[in-house]
Amino acid sequence: MKTLIRKLALTLGAALSLALAALLSPAVAATGGIAWDKFPEKRITDMAALQNGAKLFVNYCLNCHQAAFMRFNRLRDIGLTEQQIKDNLVFTGVKVGDTMHVALDAKDAKDWFGALPPDLTLIARSRSGGQGSGADYIYTYLRTYYRDETKLTGWNNLAFPGVSMPHVLWELQGQQRAIFADEKDPHDPARTVHVFKGFEQITPGTLSAEEYNLAVADLVAFLQWMSEPNQGNRVRLGVWVMLFLAVFTVIAWRLNAAFWKDVK
């Protein structure tokens, strides 16, 4: 029995370390863009942050992007009442039990932006990759828009170079310019590389830089929550299931020992 327990512990350890290794090196390679900033994860459990995120989402994103798998009344899970949802977040003619569709016609979208704005229900899950979580990516993306007159929209982005969406939150953030410098390529002295040196604020926004970061964090927290509204419950329930199984394992172990003590 001792060897059995040792082996079980070893496997458990091996399985956990494998899982850890897997988490540390996610399966999907990242493509393009700068290193991602870390999304402040605490906000995902902050109801006020999620509610503010929902407000920003409905006001700024839901005009072009839809969230076709998300129902308005699911927002009750982040502490809003059905009446609050109806009064503040649902606009003309949409029922509170409907999913978040937009009136934007797919063909128009293609004509105006060159691409259909992607559905945002699962955006936080689908953008995870080698550099971090999908939330990290969006948190970086929404904060690294800069003025670029060579682009059709007049905007470019560090996390998503050549993005077709203009900076929708520009009134909040204000306009900024990216400063690049040409430096020698460390791998090939004959070539120069374009290196990002920092942002320069051109016009101020209605929010300070700090306030803007917090607002984006709230919006990203909402997107992360929306990608799996049940994620908090899932983890809470999981703790109970694990506790039950731990007790069950002890009982199973002693039951086994009780039977096998007679086997010589």
Add this chain to the structure above:
Amino acid sequence: MAEFKEAPAGAPAAAQVTTWLQNRFPTAFDAYKVHMSEYYAPKNFNFWYFFGSLALLVLVIQIVTGIFLVMHYKPDAAKAFASVEYIMRDVPWGWLVRYMHSTGASAFFIVVYLHMWRGMIYGSYKKPRELIWIFGCAIFLCLMAEAFMGYLLPWGQMSYWGAQVIINLFAAIPFIGPDLSLLIRGDYVVGDATLNRFFAFHVIAVPLVLLGLVVAHLLALHDVGSNNPDGVEIKAKKDPKTGIPLDGVPFHPYHTVHDIVGVSVFLMIFTAIVFFMPEVGGYFLEYNNFIPADPLQTPAHIAPVWYFTPYYSMLRAVTDPMVNVFAVVVALAAVLAVLKGGLAGKWKAAVLVAALVVIAALKIFDAKFWGVVVMGVAVLIMFPLPWLDRSPVKSIRYRPGWNKWLYGIFVLNFFVLGYLGIKPPSDIGTLVSQIGTLFYFGFFLLMPWWSRIGEFKAVPDRVTFHAH
């Protein structure tokens, strides 16, 4: 028909019901004895012997969760993705059922790979258990088909493009390839027709075959009896009075209570994944698969799910230079067979002609086709293992010491191939996977020779067992 029994007058109700059933369904009572209470399994089972019962548990999990998923899933290209999200969001407990099913798919492969590994190190496939092994290999094949077709159903980007890539491989088969891939797809691109037929295969056809094979696997096992870590036949030493193997214990209750320990530890790991990290860093649920399938947008990097990647690596390893290596290996093998094989003249000629035909075929057909062949043979090569292994002993415990290293490198190689199959192709990666592929095939094809070399230890008469 068995004798009609009569419960004694005034017997308790339970005894009366039992007698009533015994008279009407004696088969069930016989089966209980044969497979449970009087199935004598070796008492020295170790850690590796948990994975058979765990595979059965995962099979049950997959069937039960699968039934509930089908209640809400829509096998329709326009609705499939949305219906999965509907299950995840709106169906009560749907998220749990779905995560159990997606985690179960990966768990199935982990458990089955470990179960196969057990068979390999303890020689469980050797006489008289060849057929059990063959049924098991067929189960593995079914499992791969089941997993591949099931993966299309969520209709995400990776579902779609993974299926597209793999089905296109069939098109590389000479002559029939294009028609064959068309037959599998049911359309010129992966589409609604593909989704519908994969759904039919995934929920009905393959599970039926799989269940039949599992029954055959278990019946054949219980006919010849289980092997054990010592590779000793426990039926050779029986109690002269009872006829019960001296080293055997009744499967129930001894191994059932033992397996419950394994089940509870397994469930701890399983539920930890389901509740705390269902995506497992993009390995169990790939991130790209949260984007609905888009036939017009190919993802930058298409990789199969982790359990297929060792084989996918071998497929990618077959480049034109690799085909030349194969040709040289075939030529060398033929020359060796002629010079050292001790064959009659007629057979020598036959070997040379066969080798020439194979080399010609290698050069005529595309490397892509040979990649498909290599991938297929890598799985099928498991089937003849009982006849490839010529070792006089079963268990690795009594084989020459260096065998442990060889088996260890085999596993390591399998992991490396799996890792490379996840990554985008690179020059060094291709080279390593080519060496890995040659090692993988060398391990099996040269087994008739290497398995006989070295000093074998004496196999004991009875199993080694330390009482708890």
